[in-house]
Amino acid sequence: MGDVRGGGESGEARPELAEDLAEVSDFFRALGKQIELLRERAGMTQKELGSQVGYTEAMIGSVERGKRTPQPELLDAADELLNAGGLLSIAKDDVQQAKAKARVRHPAWFRDFAGLEAEAVELHEYSSLVIPGLLQTEDHARSLYGMRQPLLSEEVIEIRVAARMARQEVLTRWPRAIFSWVIDESRPPPGGRPAVHPGPLPVPGEKSEAFSLPACYVRPVRA
Template sequence: MGDVRRGGASGEARPESAEDLTEVSDFFRALGKQIKLLRERAGMTQKELAGHVGYTEALIGAVERGKRTPQPELLDAADKLLDAGGLLSIAKEDVQRAKAKARVRHPAWFRDYAGLEEEAIELHDFSMVDVPGLLQTEAHARAVFAMRQPLLTEEVIEMRVAARMARQEILTRWPRAIFSWVIDEGVLHRPLGGADVHAAQLRRLLEVGQTRGMVIQVLPLDRTEHAGMDGPFILITPKGRPQNAYIEVQTSSRLISDQEEVRILNARYGTLRAQAHTPQESLSLIEKMLGER
């Protein structure tokens, strides 16, 4: 058997702990406030700044709230554009150190996978319970963590939400990794967080699915064959390393490097993609669901 790592000290449990990362969170919030202050001083809206630096308005807003980590190129561009005199550019090294420390915002059982994900050059995800974490909106993620049993504290919920949003930075990097997701149609009918949160989540799926290099496929409910009945899984290839697989179920998680197990999951994923709607059919289905709301 290859390297199979299980979450928790016992090798099975996935305990939730409230790690103290106030210093990291405060740093990102303070840096975001500085960007906002400089932007407003320059008489510029979030949309205008986003257009100049090549980000989306929503991403600029998340950075200013301390919910997303500003990339070095954003700090350099904003520093020049907002006439910050080096105030933002000089923070790049501090941001990198904070990002490394912020990894512990993830629960202990998830950190090995999170480390691989950050280095990923290829990622394929089959989901049949919830929207994949990399595609979740902030409101959807917050709703999911808030309904966790046993209940999490508000502090832990916000920590988990921030960590999940930070993971999504890999979707904005260039050169872009290869991404694909196969999502069971049942997930799209589950309005977690309420109607408004769910509608925004469907729009987010459309946005990602229309992005070059990212493929979303929906596995329809009427299929008489389903290659993923053993449950969801992720195939991930870190740079310069063999492909791994990751599985979560209830209180257990597995990070698998045994190449025979990975090969089998690869074969299943290929079948799932063949059984699913095409990418365009999938986006059309999501658009139809939004139109019916």
């Protein structure tokens, strides 16, 4: 099952939800800045912190920018490593509440699947037309939403991109789930945007270089 881009606007964020969504985004950005400040005070790089908490350097960067939701295990581990004195651990309940509120960021037709995906113990997907959402970079997702018809507003695009990036937290949760994807070999499409198109995928059987995580496998199929 791949990500589907619907044609209507009925599933987009309603105006009355905009304030709540802005509050959620602001909260995650503020929490990310706190983690960044504490990390820098401790004299650690993103790579060094990530290696000790089971995250990649890119993932720590996404958390610090407020693009990726920090898991409770990360907050506890970072609190201890960075000598935060409980400043990060105490935010766990607030993070869970923000995550519940943020679920409305997904289009209505996708919310049930997003809920199942977040709780899955295994997910196996075949996609012949697009890179699956869990493998997309932020720039690639933004490019796809920017080409959607009918056009989306910049506000809705940013909400959708943030929601798609937040889905990827399932890749680092504990206990680990098993993920595998079978997709067409990546190549710049005719008339596409090479700057945001993913690079070559690993050869069949290798783990995705994008994540370097256990139990995540990408198997490209040559045309």
